[in-house]
Amino acid sequence: MKKLIITISREFGSGGRELGKRIAEALNIAYYDKEILLEIAKKTKLAYDYIEQVVEKEPIAYYPITIARSINYYENTYVDHNIVIYTEQANVIKELAHKSNCVIVGRCADYILKDEKPFRIHVYSDMESKIKRCREKGEVGENLTDKQLIKQIKKIDNRRAKYYEFYTSQKWGDKLNYDICINTSNKSIKEVVDMILEAIK
């Protein structure tokens, strides 16, 4: 039987993480998100918090990794760690996907696992829904005004886009990199799950 690997790329506040968890629960398969960072911490001896900080920040260099490597562009420890962590992350993701059926959220998994032909989902929504979802989930500071929140959402997505583009040389959110793109504006994640289950049948 073909291995079932589902990757979820998501805009911040679009409900991608909840979608991933619910799909994994419904299918009774593994769900990986921050667990991957724990595995990297074990393998690299770098602290979990440091790893989290590195992967949440945008890469410093502006060259795609393929070019940057060939011209020996990197010279400082922070960038070195960035690449060590990305490489370990790719290894961990491949190991996990090899082990069992799973859902993996973020982390360029769609690209890293492309040879395994995962089912690649991209989740997005309009700004109004993102704000509503962020406030409901309490994922952001309660004291932020809408304007501040919008700024933060855009910043996080911008970082995700740069991270993805840096390591994959592909455009984050480009439809062609995904099997399906779902607009979760004004939708409950629960109803989206059933559709995905039908899609992967």
Add this chain to the structure above:
Amino acid sequence: MKKLIITISREFGSGGRELGKRIAEALNIAYYDKEILLEIAKKTKLAYDYIEQVVEKEPIAYYPITIARSINYYENTYVDHNIVIYTEQANVIKELAHKSNCVIVGRCADYILKDEKPFRIHVYSDMESKIKRCREKGEVGENLTDKQLIKQIKKIDNRRAKYYEFYTSQKWGDKLNYDICINTSNKSIKEVVDMILEAIK
């Protein structure tokens, strides 16, 4: 009961028309594509072939219609007809959608019917699949080389994009204009139908 209106925007060769027909059949609801042009012909007294030619061509002006109207940009009959036809098309689409549940392919229907909150699908695929689908369907000249075919596919999509952008001031294919975007590369349209049926349940 809420009216069910499904609009399908599609890249050429991605199977959007087949998807529309199959969804309409499965739900036993009306399907509209070229039928709309017949209605316009009746209403405007312009010949069907002429109408078809006008809607298949890109608008001449580069201003979005909203701006162009305000500065009285149009002066020739062809452009006048273009706008008369678009306006009639919008009327016909609204009438049809008002009459019964339906699937409408192309024709800016997602934008024209936005107040009715249709379920908006965008269908796309990679070039390889487009070529394969075009050849299987015999929709293009058999004698075309792959290179010529690619050129033709791009030309048609470029025209669709310009037409959409001209009349809606929105970007054709921008994810936010659709509820769901489906990559039909290496997929049978039949399997996509079941997913859509689940999505609109």
